[in-house]
Amino acid sequence: MKRSITESLVANTESLEWECRRCQHTLGPVAENYKKGCLIAQRDPKEIWEPLIEGVLNFSYDATWSRIVEFYCPGCGALLEVEMLPPGHPLTHDIELDLTMFTDENSADRSSKDSAQ
Ligand SMILES: [Zn+2]
Numbered sequence: 001m002k003r004s005i006t007e008s009l010v011a012n013t014e015s016l017e018w019e020c021r022r023c024q025h026t027l028g029p030v031a032e033n034y035k036k037g038c039l040i041a042q043r044d045p046k047e048i049w050e051p052l053i054e055g056v057l058n059f060s061y062d063a064t065w066s067r068i069v070e071f072y073c074p075g076c077g078a079l080l081e082v083e084m085l086p087p088g089h090p091l092t093h094d095i096e097l098d099l100t101m102f103t104d105e106n107s108a109d110r111s112s113k114d115s116a117q
Helices: 101-115
Strands: 001-003 009-013 015-022 026-029 039-043 065-072 081-084
Touching: none
Parallel strands: none
Antiparallel strands: 001 009, 009 015, 015 026, 039 065, 065 081
């Protein structure tokens, strides 16, 4: 069984792995951070929010303080997540699933199939 976790991520409750919703590429175990299985790019925020005026105070972000970090599926190249983090910040772990829910769900699914026979 597959459970939608975000609009881009699916948790496979049998293999216990993250999958891309678009191409079903495996992104690693659901017990770990799916971002470890992604292609990661960092961008200067000024690529998106250009300075409006000249000078230090220019209504844009300072690239020495912030980066746009993008997470892509290695299978299809879909953009899965975007974050704004300070340069050198470790990966954030934003989704932690209760794996006992999957175990209970799989055993309930099996017992309902057994009783139907
Ligand atoms: Zn994909």
